[in-house]
Amino acid sequence: MENYTVDEYALCTRFKSKRKKKRLVKEDFEKQLIQLRKLEVELWKKRKDLPLVPLEIPYQKGWQRNFKLRDDIARSNEAPFYRELLEKINTWQFSPEKSFKRKKKRKRRNVYVEKIQTVKEFSEWEWRSPKLELTEKEKMHFYKRERWCSNFKRYKIHYVFNEPWRYVLRVSPYMITHTKMVDSDLESEIQLLDNYIVNHNLRNKINRLIHGSSYKWSYYEKENPKEISPIKNKSLHALYQQYADEMIENHGK
Incomplete structure (x- = not known):
């Protein structure tokens, strides 16, 4: 009986190889980032469409x-x-x-x-x-x-x-x-989403996916909170690795 490696055995079966699993996890992670961007734009549009209130x-x-x-x-x-x-x-x-x-x-x-x-x-x-x-x-x-x-x-x-x-x-x-009407619930959603993107340093990654390059706009040039607080000191690689492990575990089940 011939001996096969794990990758060679995966090619002969319906199981996904380790490399393909990593690629699928990465693509899924990027799709999640694109959805975050779409949600952010939608929330901004809702805030822009709020009516004016007379003083x-x-x-x-x-x-x-x-x-x-x-x-x-x-x-x-x-x-x-x-x-x-x-x-x-x-x-x-x-x-x-x-x-x-x-x-x-x-x-x-x-x-x-x-x-x-x-x-x-x-x-x-x-x-x-x-x-x-x-x-x-x-x-x-x-x-x-x-x-x-x-x-x-x-x-x-x-x-x-x-x-x-x-x-x-x-x-x-x-x-x-x-003056512009202020929706407290909408502002809370926008701030919550912005905190998540900034704390995990995802802004440049989202810009590269959407626009093809990382823009250095003054609006986004803020001090990174993960550099201030060691509690939030989670790099993008650590976040991606955690997400990848969860997805691989779910695929295995």
Whole structure:
């Protein structure tokens, strides 16, 4: 009678080899991580879809600045046209100071200069997009302009409004009248899931499975609790080995 090894005997039978068992356990573990990610995204979406609740006492949080139609233009016959156009090209800025000034360094000194605000300009891609809301009559009030782009190191085309004098800036208090509804049960689930992922250092592993690489986002750049508390000092390998032993034991049964 010939002698066979365990692996050779497994190939001739319906039993799984030791290597295949480890591979199946690893695949199952990765599927569990993907399910954790799906659950996390679902919980985030539920929190995002929570409605706004009006505040009993609104409060001011800084100032806001946007454009309005000039008084003499508002009294003219063309007011409806330019008012409708303004709804499509208006811009907003927010600042804690009413002066809307920002700090800038000049000759080794910090000076305050006013922020520049203009109506919306359209890139060449936006101008050719079928989703552009401008009518043909409104497009006639824009001109083509080339501007140097320091990010792409080349000139880029923009379409600029040719009559900005028809609008003036308006500064008004920025009032907070609503707040996001807080669901304590939902926040508890999110925090519980986040604690599990962070404590076992699974974030990079999940990112590699989902995105193909481990992203170093500032949102995830937190101090690892397992490095703080020796009680939580369980490495990913130890967690995986424990999970693998349980799965092999279950397959054996």
